[in-house]
Amino acid sequence: MSAAHRVVIIGGGFGGLYAAKSLGRSPVSVTLIDRRNFHLFQPLLYQVATGALSPGEIASPLRYVLRKHRNTQVLLGEVVDLDVEKRRVILRDGEAPYDDLIVATGATHHYFGNEQWAPIAPGLKTIEDATAIRRRVLSAFEQAERETDPQKRRAYLSFVIAGGGPTGVELAGALGEIARDTLRHDFRHINPAEAQIILVEGENRMLPLFPPDLSAKAEKQLVGLGVLPRTGARVTNVDEDGVTVKIGDKEDRILARTVLWAAGVRASSLGKVLAERAAAPLDKAGRVLVEPDLSVPGHPEIHVIGDLANFVHQGGKPLPGVAPVAMQEGRYVARLIGKKLRGKPVAPFHYFNKGNLATIGRNRAVAEFGRLHLWGFVAWFLWVFVHLMYLVEFENRLLVLVEWVYNYITRNRGARLITYGQP
DSSP: OOTTOEEEEEOOSHHHHHHHHHTTTSSSEEEEEESSSEEEOGGGHHHHHTTSSOGGGSEEEHHHHTTTOTTEEEEEOOEEEEETTTTEEEETTEEEEOSEEEEOOOEEEOOTTOGGGTTTSOOOSSHHHHHHHHHHHHHHHHHHHHOOOHHHHHHHTEEEEEOOSHHHHHHHHHHHHIIIIITTTTOSSOOGGGOEEEEEESSSSSSTTSOHHHHHHHHHHHHHTTEEEEESEEEEEEETTEEEEEETTEEEEEEOSEEEEOSOEEEOTHHHHHHHHHOOOBOTTSOEEOOTTSEETTEEEEEEOGGGEEOOTTTSSOOOSSHHHHHHHHHHHHHHHHHHHTTOOOOOOOOOOOOEEEEEETTEEEEEETTEEEETHHHHHHHHHHHHHHSSOHHHHHHHHHHHHHHHHHOOOTTOOOOOSOO
16 A cells, blocks of 8 residues: 555546545545536535525635645646546646546536527536526516517516426526515516416426425425426427427427526536547446446446446446435545555445435425425425535535525525626
């Protein structure tokens, strides 16, 4: 065992960061590479997109988070290729040699072959996405305030969200609260409560990964916020004026000037690089089909975790692309490397599901803890507690808690700023 053993981690999301933190006291040299200098708490991105939180409240500088890990260096850089034979990570402006490599570069939006929809229907994965969505949403109300044509005004006050998973449900619920509570007294020529919020889901129920009874509870809570759920509806076209959805054999046209995308994810481009350089098998979404120890087949020194990994060795179905999976995978790979250096055997990775949570809005949420199913205020309170605890820095926890208490009491969203300069 030698301190010279080099571990390179690509990606500072949940998987990469938790791997780095778990290796903090190990006799290895750790290099964490990311295109951004911060860790982003993605589960709360929708609150930035809807003006409840500011970007800095859900982001933590990587160097600050890892400042006490003397064996760890952070590099700001973009990985463009891998040299598997010589064990080198190729950056746009340099390289980083490794003995063990952890790839945790996550996923991006998936438009299922319709990439031309991306500029019209933005997804939600980055801070730039969140501020762009915030601008679109708030600008729609501003445009409606000035519009004299009733049909055009109706289009500005219509919002379509594609995808009824947790992100779509959270966005829809937040938009319902904005229209009915936050902006209630802000305008003189429109009534924001008349906004039409349509949530489109291709499956036959919202939150399809949750039990059916909780899907029904979530849908009922959405309706209570004025959201119109449309299940069994698949988006067939998106343009500047709205969305076309197909329900059975019939197509329906929805006029809306704001369309948001939460319908699917696609693995990052490093999945393709691993396929080309290490013959890594990929699934249809571009995720790497990993071994039981999260390694690439034939390359025990390369580990893939988080949304980029397709782990099917537990129940036969891929693990969900959620933060707890990435966190546990990051910790596991860190332990694996340590045991491997000591010559000790390592058991296969096993995900411990602590439960599933999805919030719909103020006092509205659903929670699954095995056979225990909760909804309403109790589920919402648990959601608040869990998300506060998962924030990386204590300062961020305090800031978010204060903001949430203020928002809860006043029903105001203090970060509803229309900013420019982002795509």
